[in-house]
Amino acid sequence: MEEVEIVEILAVLDRLYPQAACALTHRNPFELLIATILSAQCTDLRVNQVTRELFAEGADPQAMADLGLERIRQLIRGCGLFNNKAANILATCQKLLALYGGRVPDTREALEALPGVGRKTANVILSNAFGQPAIAVDTHVFRVAHRLGLSGGVNPRRTEEDLMALIPRERWSHSHHLFIFHGRNLCQARRPQCGQCPLQAACKYYQGSLDLETGNHR
DNA sequence: ATCCCGAGGG
DNA sequence: CCCTCTGGAT
Structure with missing residues (x-):
């Protein structure tokens, strides 16, 4: 052979x-970040649906943080592991606001320090949103x-x-x-x-x- | 039963 | 390295 x-x-x-x-098209770094956090133990179809609903109410870190834990929890309930993910998403939004002016950082170090973001998610953002190796x-x-x-x-x-x-x-x-x-x-x-x-x-x-x-x- | 684009904690 | 976290679909 x-x-x-x-x-x-x-x-x-x-x-x-x-x-x-098509999986890479028209997604800003923040949306990609949230969708990737949501993706664990959850079908992509559901992730897309839940992401749409979540972003309809909170399209940026400030608006999403303003939703509060309970509302985020409700909105992403269709995904698995939503309890952890809701807390992580809220904490990540707050950290983006506090440290990076509401923008998604483009270094591995900063990304992996965000709650709910591990190596895999950081790699998705780096390669997919920022064209990094x-x-x-x-x-x-x-x-x-x-x-x-x-x-x-x-x-x-x-x-x-x-x-x-x-x-x-x-x-x-x-x-x-x-x-x-x-x-x-x-x-x-x-x-x-x-x-x-x-x-x-x-x-x-x-x-x-x-x-x-x-x-x-x- | 097994699968679904993991991360954090012990 | 192990465990837990979610629930719907197949």
């Missing part, structure tokens, strides 16, 4: 998930990259480095979304749909699941 080039893999995913190209690795990106043999699968931090070394920089923020969609639609954790996956020829996981005796898959 000859090695499949990363650009070829990305091209296949591009064709498979054209929606990923970062690849956000969540559970989907981690798993898909590991299965495709693009990363050793040691830890997310290592996967960031491996992917940045492999993928042309102009595609970093976009490939993040491609892996997300793939991880959700076909390359799921427990029941990957390998039979429908167009990346079989490139996939170490698929090839590893081949029983060499029989040629069948386990």
Whole structure:
């Protein structure tokens, strides 16, 4: 089996998930920040809906902070983990106002110091809103990259480095979304749909699941 | 049962 | 490293 080039893999995913190209459009840093905080344990469809409703009442950090904890909690109730997220969103808005004039900072240090913002969310903002060198690795990106043999699968931090070394920089923020969609639609954790996956020829996981005796898959 | 774009705390 | 936090969808 000859090695499949990363650009070829990305091209296949591009064709498979054209929606990923739209995932980056028309979002200011603040909206992207809040939507990303909301995204944990919650479908993107719901995140988009909840974000719309939240921003209808509080479109900037000041207006959102003015809503107060209870109102924010109500508005984002459709998302999972809303109790934590509501407190984090309020505290983050207050911190943006107190320290950064209501603007989203563009350094990793400042971003990760915001309540509810960890490395993954900071990477999304950095690469997606500010065009800075970062690849956000969540559970989907981690798993898909590991299965495709693009990363050793040691830890997310290592996967960031491996992917940045492999993928042309102009595609970093976009490939993040491609892996997300793939991880959700076909390359799921427990029941990957390998039979429908167009990346079989490139996939170490698929090839590893081949029983060499029989040629069948386990 | 398992999944959904994590983070913070012990 | 482990645990918890949410509830709806499939």
